[in-house]
Amino acid sequence: MSFLTDSNRTSPNFSTKIQALEARSQDLSISPKKQGDASRSAEALERVHAAYQKTGLGKLDLVPLPASRPKLDIQGVTISLTLGCQVRGQFKGNPAVGALTVLFNKSEASASARDERARTAAALSLIYATEHLGGHGKAVAKLCLAYDVFRGTVTTCPSQIARRIANMEATCEEVALRWPAVKVPDDYDGPPIV
Structure with missing residues (x-):
């Protein structure tokens, strides 16, 4: 993401990085998982390169986030x-702030499902900006975005999100109520579940 927040960015030229990642994806001395990661990263950079001008990201004032990023707590x-x-940016002549969420999922085939996911991610960006970035200005929906890398689109947070937030809160409340009763599968090998 350092390219996005570079104030001197014009148009990305990731050719060298893409070539290095493609070579890494063929390197038999590393694990298949690392080869796959390199291949997917090369593809993501190719997509960013191809769609950068169309997305309008170059026209936005993008600033790095703090290194320490608090998580959201919803219900x-x-x-x-x-x-x-x-x-x-600006809102009614005053400083305004938002956040850009980057979506890397390429397996979702349904355009309507991808659109819904992007709107929800942009709404979560607004919640984050409201809770954690208010020192830089008023958090506004038009500056809260979701960038779908593999689709090459940027979705703005809907201006009317009360129902969406209520749905997220209800879902999270249900998860919080049921989580303690979930049994961890015997073959689970992910991070610790608390």
Whole structure:
């Protein structure tokens, strides 16, 4: 994401990085998982390169986020976001702020499902900006965005999100109520579940 927050950015040229990642994806001395990661990263950079001008990202004032990023707590459920950066601007003549969430999922085939996911991610960006970035200006929906890398689109947070937030809160409340009763599978090998 350092490219996005570089104030001197014009148009990305990731050719060298893409070539290095493609070579790494063929390197038999590393694990298949690392090869796959390199291949997917090369593809993501190719998509960013191809769609950068179309997305309008170059026209935005994008600023790095603090190194330490608090998570959101919605009805007792901790939510991590893949935020790329802050988005700065003006609202009614005063400083305003938002956040850009970056979506890397390429497996969702349904356009309507991708659109819904992007709107929800942009709404979560607004919640994050409201709770954690208010020192830089008023958090506004038009500066809260979701960038779908593999689709090459940027979605702005809907201006009317009360129902969406209420739905998220109800869902998180249900998860929080049921989580203690969930049995961890015997073959689970992920991070510790608390």
